[in-house]
Amino acid sequence: MTRMQTRNEHDLGIYLEPSLIVSRDGHVQAFNRVAELTLRRAAVGCSLFDLCDSPPDTLRQYLAHCSRPGPPSSARLTFFGHDDVSEFQCSGGVLATRYGDHEPTILLRLFSTHDETVVAGHDQATETVGQHALRQIEDLQRDRKRLGERLALMAEALRVVEEQKREIHAEVKFIRADERERIARDIHDQVGHEMAEVLAEVRRLRDDALGVERDRLEAVAAHVSDVGRRLHRAVIGGRPRIVEELGLARAIQVTVVSFAADGGLDSSFESNGAAPEILPAPVESALYRIAQEAMTNVMKHAPGARTLKVTLAFSIELISLTIADDGPGFLMESLDYGGRDDHGIGLRGMQQRMRDVGGTLTIDAYPGAGTTITASVPLGSPPEQMSTS
Structure with missing residues (x-):
């Protein structure tokens, strides 16, 4: 059996109607659950001629027609059910062409709308497939929910970190500004006050001096006064950039x-x-x-x-x-x-x-x-x- 046949054997479970894989000579190679519930004596290795109530020549001609390349072939055949004989509209198409000594492989699907046995098998298979699909959907929904929760937690953590970052940045800016202003006040209050005392003392000495000494003290007083003005401007200029x-x-x-x-x-x-x-x-x-x-x-x-x-x-x-x-x-x-x-x-x-x-x-x-x-x-x-x- 070729690789393509093996894949289709596994895929038979997707069909909701009785479905079989057979060779051109009628040997059954695989079938799905619905076929097992619908057809009497269905087994791997059995002959389709033992399952079919239609004339052997009719079945043989139909299988020969199905083994040709092209679209699926349709025919009305009867098969043995578990309790009676049921008629099916068959659809058969080739899965693998002749390769070496191997016969073509045929996918045969049986459609019936009136037989209660087939309907029961169909319903049971449908229920099985539906339950499996629902479980898969539920698993996907749970995975999606868990993923969404993780993404939400990550987003919230990122938002908190960004908010904390902004707050820390703002606090650092305020701390720096407050520290600059504190230093400015200290300079203004302490250094400025001491310089004012120095200037007053220099001016007192200048007033008591004569000649060259007076001129030199006058120059010192002017220099101290200029330094004081520049210091004041520097302190005042400490406002935000x-x-x-x-x-x-x-x-x-x-x-x-x-x-x-x-x-x-x-x-x-x-x-x-x-x-x-x-x-x-x-x-x-x-x-x-x-x-x-x-x-x-x-x-x-x-x-x-x-x-x-x-x-x-x-x-x-x-x-x-x-x-x-x-x-x-x-x-x-x-x-x-x-x-x-x-x-x-x-x-x-x-x-x-x-x-x-x-x-x-x-x-x-x-x-x-x-x-x-x-x-x-x-x-x-x-x-x-x-x-x-």
């Missing part, structure tokens, strides 16, 4: 767009009123940092927020920054300002920034009504109030 390059309004607007994109929020930014030509650097720095911290709080502590609205307003006497979201809000008394709640720490830090520049911070929040934070700085504040000390 984005504010230095774009200005306060544009820097906040760019940051709003960035935060909204990361959090999938609908955002808006408005700048109302005419901005002064020059704003004190500590005020610009404080307002920008407050905008950053407030938007970070929306990302971290306002799940479900959909909109973010930021407004920067200038008037003759006041500059104000408002950050509003439509998140879940919170109760003010629920905040822990003692250091355990990072939300409370962030709000406390914003309040401190406003105090440093002589401004105020107001927080309007209520459960289910979102949160609004407003930072206000009087533009007429004395310079010493606007220092970073």
